Amino acid sequence: MSTETDRVNLPPATDVKPQRSVWPDLSLLGVALIWGVNIPIMKIGLADVEPFAFNAVRLALSAIVLAILALRESSPATKWPPGLWKQIAIYAVIASGMYQILFLLGVSRTATGNGSLIMATVPMWTALLARFLLSEKLNWLARIGLTTAFMGTLVVALEKGISSDRHLLIGNFFMLMAALAWAWGTVQSRKVLPYISPMRLSAISAVSMLPVQFACAATSLTSILPRLSDINVWGSIVYAGVLSTGLALPMWSYGVRHSGAAQAAVFQNLVPIVAIASAWLIQSDPVTSNQILGGVLILGGLVLVRRSRG
Numbered sequence: 001m002s003t004e005t006d007r008v009n010l011p012p013a014t015d016v017k018p019q020r021s022v023w024p025d026l027s028l029l030g031v032a033l034i035w036g037v038n039i040p041i042m043k044i045g046l047a048d049v050e051p052f053a054f055n056a057v058r059l060a061l062s063a064i065v066l067a068i069l070a071l072r073e074s075s076p077a078t079k080w081p082p083g084l085w086k087q088i089a090i091y092a093v094i095a096s097g098m099y100q101i102l103f104l105l106g107v108s109r110t111a112t113g114n115g116s117l118i119m120a121t122v123p124m125w126t127a128l129l130a131r132f133l134l135s136e137k138l139n140w141l142a143r144i145g146l147t148t149a150f151m152g153t154l155v156v157a158l159e160k161g162i163s164s165d166r167h168l169l170i171g172n173f174f175m176l177m178a179a180l181a182w183a184w185g186t187v188q189s190r191k192v193l194p195y196i197s198p199m200r201l202s203a204i205s206a207v208s209m210l211p212v213q214f215a216c217a218a219t220s221l222t223s224i225l226p227r228l229s230d231i232n233v234w235g236s237i238v239y240a241g242v243l244s245t246g247l248a249l250p251m252w253s254y255g256v257r258h259s260g261a262a263q264a265a266v267f268q269n270l271v272p273i274v275a276i277a278s279a280w281l282i283q284s285d286p287v288t289s290n291q292i293l294g295g296v297l298i299l300g301g302l303v304l305v306r307r308s309r310g
Contacts, residue, residue: 023254023258024255027252031255033274034243034251036116036271036278037274038240038244038275039116039275039279040275040285041235041240042236044232045232045233045235045240047232048232048233049233050224053217053220053221054104054224056221057241058237058240058241059210059213059245060210061241061246062206062242062246063203063207063210064246065245066199066246067206067207070200070202070203073199084195088201088204091185094181094188097209100213101216102175102177102181103175106171106172106178107171108171109167109171109174111279112275112276114156114157114168115171116271116272118179119182120268120295120299123302124145124146125179125180126187128183129187134187141304145302145307146301148304149300149301150301152294153176156290156291156295157172157175157176199249206245269299272298272299273295276295
């Protein structure tokens, strides 16, 4: 309890200048860098390993990391409504089942720049799905932004590469389906996040879908064992599993909690830029005119969508 003497001795309010911590912004920047480099790093490992075997091992590592972090997290006593487990199971199938498989098929077939730009459209698809599944309204600015971002998506997704390789076009399609799956999972998560933390939801989802991932890799798991002595393979698996799918989540949550969603969105827009730059440096991937035009339209449209929300 303060006294009148305490109040007199306090410095004037105008002299108090609280310092805002830089750690939340550094955390968000770190996540943008981790996610941006993830696709080119994964492509290095996938060059020598069967994709589903790679996916099973990396997702097992990420599930371990998420489970440990979730167990260390304090959980508020919240009564779960009937049917919540069913909603969590639906989210797990979408986010840790469908999305992870589609993302793998996309990464293994498309260029890094294309994949990262298509994945950057997740907020656009999330807004559209929320409009139809949750009846959320879209104002005129959001509609302009969604249209702009969609045009950019078409420019990138229809990119067939310098040699008109249809393999790349198929990879773009899988990556587009992955973006839709992640957006669908985001909308689905809104039904359960009032009762469970993002960390625990991610851990339950990741662990429960591991049997599916290992079933997909059943015929190729033994082939990955001799390759684990290669630094390119195990380094890629550890990076994609522990960092990108594991530690990046609590870093992102920490940054959003302390810096806000608007600030986080700014850093999220850096992911495709980092991905294209790292692909150019690591893999000598060329930057195409379609990627530049599509990237400008996608990022510009997403800025309009986010401004429409205030």
